[in-house]
Amino acid sequence: KQEVTQIPAALSVPEGENLVLNCSFTDSAIYNLQWFRQDPGKGLTSLLLIQSSQREQTSGRLNASLDKSSGRSTLYIAASQPGDSATYLCAVRHSNYQLIWGAGTKLIIKP
Amino acid sequence: ETGVTQSPTHLIKTRGQQVTLRCSSQSGHNTVSWYQQALGQGPQFIFQYYREEENGRGNFPPRFSGLQFPNYSSELNVNALELDDSALYLCASSDLGGDTQYFGPGTRLTVL
Numbered sequence: 001k002q003e004v005t006q007i008p009a010a011l012s013v014p015e016g017e018n019l020v021l022n023c024s025f026t027d028s029a030i031y032n033l034q035w036f037r038q039d040p041g042k043g044l045t046s047l048l049l050i051q052s053s054q055r056e057q058t059s060g061r062l063n064a065s066l067d068k069s070s071g072r073s074t075l076y077i078a079a080s081q082p083g084d085s086a087t088y089l090c091a092v093r094h095s096n097y098q099l100i101w102g103a104g105t106k107l108i109i110k111p
Numbered sequence: 112e113t114g115v116t117q118s119p120t121h122l123i124k125t126r127g128q129q130v131t132l133r134c135s136s137q138s139g140h141n142t143v144s145w146y147q148q149a150l151g152q153g154p155q156f157i158f159q160y161y162r163e164e165e166n167g168r169g170n171f172p173p174r175f176s177g178l179q180f181p182n183y184s185s186e187l188n189v190n191a192l193e194l195d196d197s198a199l200y201l202c203a204s205s206d207l208g209g210d211t212q213y214f215g216p217g218t219r220l221t222v223l
Contacts, residue, residue, distance in 0.1 A: 004153070032210060043115070043201060043214035044154075051210075089153055097144070097167040099212070101153030 002027040002094045006102035014110050015082060021075040021105045023090035028068045031093040035064050035075045038087045038104065047088075048075070080109045115204050115215035123221045129190045132218045134202035136183040142166070142207045143185040145177060148199040148217070160185055161207050189220075197222045 003026045013019055023033070032051045036044045048057045048064040050073070056065040063076040073090060087106045091099040116135045124130050136143055142161045146154035156169035160179035174190040183204070189196055199219050203212035 041216065043216045044203075045214070046211055049210055091153070093210075095167070097142075097159045098156045098169065099144075099146075099154075100156070103151065103153045 002030075002092060002100045004090060004092055004100050004102040006088075006090060006105050008105060009103065010106040010108075012108040012110060013080060015080060017080050018076065018078050019080055019107075021077070021088050021090075021107070023073040023075070023102055025071045025073075025092050025100075027094070028071055029094070030068065031095075033064075033066055033073050033090060033092050034099070035062075035073075036089045036091065038089060044089070077107075082109045082111050085109045115202060115213050117200075117202055117215035117218050119218060120216070121219045121221075123223065124192050125223050126192055126194060128192050128222075129188065130192060130220060132187040132189075132200050132202075132220070134185045134187070134204075134215055136185070136204035137213045140204035140206055140209075140213070141183055142205050142209070143179055143183065144203045144205070144212060145185070145187050146201040146203070147171075147196075148201060149195075150198070154201055157187070166207070192222045194222050196220065 034049045035047045050066040061078040087104040089104040091101045144159040145157040148154040158168040159166045163179045176188045178186045199217045201217045203214045205212045
């Protein structure tokens with residue numbers, strides 16, 4: 001049974017710092033891995049998607065890596081801003097229809 | 112191109128009642144997935160509908176049921192509500208097998 005774990009559960013850092021969020025999964029037989037952002041009162045927004053054959057994806061200040069063999073992914077946020085404050089969730093696509101999610105990391109960027 | 116919408120935004124029910132939640136897919140998408148997100152947890156997959164047929168189901172009891180209509184909008188029905196059904200219910204639309212799911216803002220259900 002696929003399980004997805006995110007560490008830490010919460011993180012508070014000063015504005016401008018670079019930071020890393022972690023995601024681990026137990027079954028390496030995945031189609032892809034996605035990082036999402038969730039803001040209060042809003043839905044989930046997809047940030048980055050890494051296919052199982054890829055090692056990393058970049059979008060602006062965000063970089064996500066994937067190591068299938070070790071069952072790990074990281075989301076790197078450069079030069080953090082208060083607007084980055086949100087809950088970040090990773091999800092693995094384990095079949096042709098199902099996403100399996102971590103519990104998320106709540107990120108607070110202090111001005 | 113309109114995004115995914117859900118109604119209602121918030122809902123309060125009592126234990127034992129029934130509830131229907133609604134979702135309108137993003138234009139052009141033929142697949143809808145429903146998720147339950149308890150407070151402080153990640154979403155849990157309930158089921159997926161493709162062209163009006165259930166295409167996959169997570170570990171939820173039969174009192175969770177759904178419908179998809181010809182215009183690809185969808186309903187989630189929950190019978191015999193329990194306190195643990197209190198959660199944010201999210202729907203997401205996509206093309207079948209598509210990598211990207213587009214999420215609605217969710218319906219916050221509170222069961223008293």
